[in-house]
Amino acid sequence: MEPRVSFITLGVSDLERATRFYRDVLGLPQKPTPPTVAFFEMGQTWLSLYPREDLAADAGVPAAGSGFPGFSLAHNVRSIEEVDALLAHAAAGGGMLVKAGHHTDWGGYAGYFSDPDGFLWEVAWNPKFPWV
Secondary structure, eight states: SSOOOOEEEEEESSSSHHHIIIISOOOOOOOOOOOOOOEEEEEEEEEEEHHOOOHHHHHOOOOOOOOOOOOOOOESSSHHHHHHHHHHHHHHOOOOOOEEEEETTTSSEEEEEEEOOOOEEEEEOOOTOOOO
């Protein structure tokens, strides 16, 4: 397998609400798509939003479940100030501040927000991360 992730698909409870959050609040560029799915290009990886029930059916697993999903998404920025600004912006736009920006034990600065469906996003400034 080549080392690449092509899509990250989030099973969302309200596709219109989730699409507005990612497009209008986070400012991700939406690709033209049918009304049953939303795609956002993020470099060579696309973010896909798909109704949770339909995604579970496609995979052949139950849609029920709650709590920590066992993963988070991460977005690195260029400064400590950008971490705090993005966390505040996401919370003001319908997300939820989960953990305020703070200095980390690995020498950076990070915090977490969740989208309207509870998916966790870490926002971090890492002075050693080369791709921002």
